[in-house]
Amino acid sequence: MIFSEIESGQSFEGNSIPAFKTDIKAPKYLYLIGGVHGDEVEGVYVLKELFQWLKLEHSLKDLPMIVIPILNVDGYRAQTRVNAHQVDLNRNLPTKDWTGVHTQAKYNPGSKAMSEPENQYLVKLMDKYKPGLIISFHTWKPILNYNGNSKDVADYLSQFNKYETASDIGYPTPGSLGTFAVEKYNSPVLTFECPELKKHRESLKEIWLENEEGLKNFFQTDLVWEKLK
Numbered sequence: 001m002i003f004s005e006i007e008s009g010q011s012f013e014g015n016s017i018p019a020f021k022t023d024i025k026a027p028k029y030l031y032l033i034g035g036v037h038g039d040e041v042e043g044v045y046v047l048k049e050l051f052q053w054l055k056l057e058h059s060l061k062d063l064p065m066i067v068i069p070i071l072n073v074d075g076y077r078a079q080t081r082v083n084a085h086q087v088d089l090n091r092n093l094p095t096k097d098w099t100g101v102h103t104q105a106k107y108n109p110g111s112k113a114m115s116e117p118e119n120q121y122l123v124k125l126m127d128k129y130k131p132g133l134i135i136s137f138h139t140w141k142p143i144l145n146y147n148g149n150s151k152d153v154a155d156y157l158s159q160f161n162k163y164e165t166a167s168d169i170g171y172p173t174p175g176s177l178g179t180f181a182v183e184k185y186n187s188p189v190l191t192f193e194c195p196e197l198k199k200h201r202e203s204l205k206e207i208w209l210e211n212e213e214g215l216k217n218f219f220q221t222d223l224v225w226e227k228l229k
């Protein structure tokens, strides 16, 4: 597929947030997002490998798609979960349940919902190119956490990587993308939690390899098209 770079965003520190899009007009787009949490290099790596393949694979029918390899570019450089303003971007989106109350600094939701430039940029993009399915790559324990109508996507991928699937990860996540995109765009979200390096796996390559077949096959299923109708 052929991707072009579109208008980039700006991080809290003023660094560029690159984003890429296929040249297709459609009512809904598939979003692939990496690095919402800057220290989750496993998720960033899997998306990097997948994006590389998508760019080289010309036999695929072009999908309306947006790829943001690393949303939290400052956090990625600093190897922190939070952005340079010390905010957890996945607690900062304007959901109905957004709250400023938090128990740990790593979940700091910001002074108000959508206070952070990274999220302002993401929402601006999604207002312009409506999401039909979002896959956001993170790291935690291997789990495919689905919000909205994406249990089928989680189940499909789980056949290959054998990760657990769940609609609920056991604790509330106000201000998260999973909650926000379902509320605002009625778009399902798959929060793709990769296993952790050292703790669960020996190398980044190993994490990619256990996901390669499922992710590549996914782009050739009808499942992906159904979400973009």
Ligand SMILES: [Zn+2]
Residues within 6 Å of the ligand: 036, 037, 040, 138, 139
């Ligand atoms: Zn994360």
